[in-house]
Amino acid sequence: MRLRLLIFSSIFFLILFLLTEILLRLSVVFLGYPFLKPSDNIYKSYYTNLEPIRKKVIKSDDAVFDILILGGSVVSTPWSNLEGRLDTILKKEYGDKKFAFYNIAGAGHTSLDNYLKYKLLEKQRFDLVVYYEAINENRANNIPAKDFRNDYSHIKWYSDIHLLQAHPEINFTVIPYLVGRTIQYISDKLTHKVYISQEKVDPQYAAYGSDIKTAASYEKNLADLIETAKLRGDKLIMMSYATYFPPNVKLTGEQIDMKHFAGCMYASPVTIWGKPDNVKKGIETHNQVLRKLVQNNKVLFLDMEAAMPKDSTLFCDVCHLSEPGAQRFAHEIERFMVRQKLLK
Template sequence: MISRKFYLSLTLTALLYVFSEVIFRIGLSLVGYPFFQPARYLEKKYYPYIEAMQEARVERGGDTRNILILGGSVVNTHWSRLEMRLDTLFQKAYPAIKKFNFFNVAMPGHNSRDNLVKYRLLKNQPYDLVIFYEAINENRANNISTEMFYPDYSHIKWYDEINLLLKHPEMNVTVIPYSIHLLIKTLIDKLKHRNYISNDQVDPAYAGYGEDIKTAASYYNNLNDIARLANKKHDPLLLVKYATFFPPGITLTGEEADKKYFTPCYMVSPVTTWGKPANVAKGVRMHNAMLEKVHQEQKTGFFNMAAVMPEDSVLFCDVCHLSEPGAQRFARELSKHIVSSGVLK
């Protein structure tokens, strides 16, 4: 027969657990975590624009089409207004379709890892087309020695924090495992004096490491996971080969003088944002090769933007961002391919 002492111990353990849960939740809420749904911190801090898209009513078929855009700054709303341009072009090409709903989650600095996480956060939303365009931001992660490189990019603080959150899907039920993991990890990092590389700029002292494109396998795996999820959701996926312009015969330096080789634009990024120019060009080539490999293996849609965007300074603000004529050309070429493919009919 179970003793009274056992019941008392069980009750005290349960009370201690509940008390600890409340204390940890209060502690986390003081630094920005939602008290009742702490797992939403991933969206709240790192991808705040996703929440509205998660709640949007998205239905496939009928007289509307829903299009998701994944990528970096080149196809970000504020840099190229891609969805506005495509909407105008699609309205002319598809008179029978009343409305095109665009969900643009492409953000400056985001790489394939961010886009995989964002697509997973939108896993319950069906799309008539998913467009992926990004192959340069990954290069920042290469600027570190092989010994310090992590395939999940946790040698960059941004991804280290995101990865920890992703390891604890139970957070809305209990925050205790995550909180303990976070405390232990923080302590170990301090004791080991762990340093992270920046996700915004490249330390010249580490730029030489960028010659080894360590991100190729990670990029492939992330795109492969995006393609698999698209297949599972029955979302048509279009992988777009990345276009760049490295002025022939010119050695870029990342200095102000580089601007004379491109069209003047309001927003530009020096090539050293991603590393040494030769390493950046090499990285984009290798990432593009991985993108084509995923297309061939997963039977996704594919469009070679690099082949139809002339390497012309008139079209580029820097090695990848587009001028107004470049953005117009980009949207026309992309629209032409999508219409000819018949994916939105």
């Protein structure tokens, strides 16, 4: 009798669990989570440009020279088409060599995004990884020090990513993840947690951006990226960040600023990262961190900050490149690759 009761109870709870699981999975489908593999939401809702390459077989020991591009909008496909430019230059110089480019740089992405994306490509091996980003980090500084978090979880984008990655069991059951999400929501409400945007700066917090709180986080993220590249055997080029802040000009973030640049069809006001002086200070701080890391880790280093002339015709705004600027940028990378004999 007891055995029958135990079996009945077990079957009942198993059915209840399965029904609950199915209903909860159906509910999260409406939030963009795949039904069978909810963990893939990281590709569907966050790092969408990983989707085309994450299942590809990419090896560094074949006849194709595979290059991965990491960074923010400056080197992304829509803004500069860096991969297309490099492909044209390299094929012209090395017509007998095959090249494949994988550009997963994204607008607004920080060192943390780039490290996480690179880490997610755990099955792929590249002949060369190129990293270029130091400005998007600045948005994270525009918050009181007491509300800043080193893992950037004071930005909802990262808070949600961290929660998703903290639940590797999500493909088996979504219940612990949803419980965690509910607890986090209640905790945020009770503690009045302050979140800032990943895409813009709240004017009421812009003054806090003078305190470059991101230096330690930037260093950790890049150190993790360097270590991952070493473990995988991927060659890594890190580049200092080039900018153009017009001399003797006080930028405002208004349209009038554009007369000091190349006059591109698309440009970003400096204020989307913070107050101009704070943005400049943040980039300089991050460049110093990067220089120290490459020196201590003997990483390939291209000083793009020095290589790109402080010329208004090369920049659409303080960081994005005009057509001549993008051409110069790509040629600097190609010449560096030749100097370092990376293509032999």
